[in-house]
Amino acid sequence: MKIDEDNFISQLVNKNEKALDYVIDSYGWIIKSIVKKQLYNLQSVQEECINDILLGIWNNIDSFDESKNEFKNWVAGIAKFKSIDYKRKYLKSLGYENIDDLEIGIPDTTHEEVTKNELDDDIKDMLNCLKERDRELFYKLYVEEKEIDDISKETGLNRETIYNRISRGKKKIKNMFKIMESRG
Numbered sequence: 001m002k003i004d005e006d007n008f009i010s011q012l013v014n015k016n017e018k019a020l021d022y023v024i025d026s027y028g029w030i031i032k033s034i035v036k037k038q039l040y041n042l043q044s045v046q047e048e049c050i051n052d053i054l055l056g057i058w059n060n061i062d063s064f065d066e067s068k069n070e071f072k073n074w075v076a077g078i079a080k081f082k083s084i085d086y087k088r089k090y091l092k093s094l095g096y097e098n099i100d101d102l103e104i105g106i107p108d109t110t111h112e113e114v115t116k117n118e119l120d121d122d123i124k125d126m127l128n129c130l131k132e133r134d135r136e137l138f139y140k141l142y143v144e145e146k147e148i149d150d151i152s153k154e155t156g157l158n159r160e161t162i163y164n165r166i167s168r169g170k171k172k173i174k175n176m177f178k179i180m181e182s183r184g
Contacts, residue, residue: 001016001018003016003018003019003021003022004022005026007019008022008023008026009061009064009066009071012057012058012061013061013062015058020054020057020058023054023057023075024054025170026142027071027072027075029173030072030075030076030079031050031053031054031075031079032050034076034079034080034083035049035050035053035079035082035083037083038080038083038084038086038087039083039086039087042086042087042090045086045090048086049082049083049086052082052086053075053078053079053082056078056082057075057078060078070145072142127139127173129172129173129176130169130172130173133165134165134166134168134169136155137151137155137157137162137165137166137169138166138169140154141162141166148162148163
């Protein structure tokens with residue numbers, strides 16, 4: 001069975017590991033960008049945090065409700081909270097006693113807005129390595145969640161061209177992350 005945007009959630013619920021691979025390929029950049037932003041000075045625990053986030057997605061997929069949230073926002077929320085947990089553990093290891101004082105309580109609606117704004121900023125930063133036209137394709141496909149056929153009609157590009165541009169863009173983004181990781 002081919003895992004795609006239409007069936008990956010049900011396949012995650014059914015504990016199909018290929019669905020988790022799909023999540024990593026399609027949404028891993030969101031997870032990495034949030035972890036790197038939150039734990040920029042704790043590089044030694046970033047990979048462990050990412051693994052915990054993926055485990056959290058795997059173990060809690062039953063709690064995802066498509067009618068209440070988009071998957072990418074749900075993933076971003078898990079990534080944000082896991083990253084904060086890692087930051088708290090680190091601060092606790094340094095001897096801070098009132099860790100909760102470091103995090104200001106934010107009402108849920110405001111928190112969603114903050115998370116969305118941070119996610120938007122992260123997306124813009126990540127897509128900066130792409131040409132303007134390719135950024136638009138990524139934005140339409142992954143942020144606006146438009147169908148390839150609709151994007152094709154809007155842009156005048158055929159499906160194959162769009163897939164090729166997206167594929168090349170993903171490679172550029174992955175290479176950018178590799179370069180960033182090698183710089184430490």
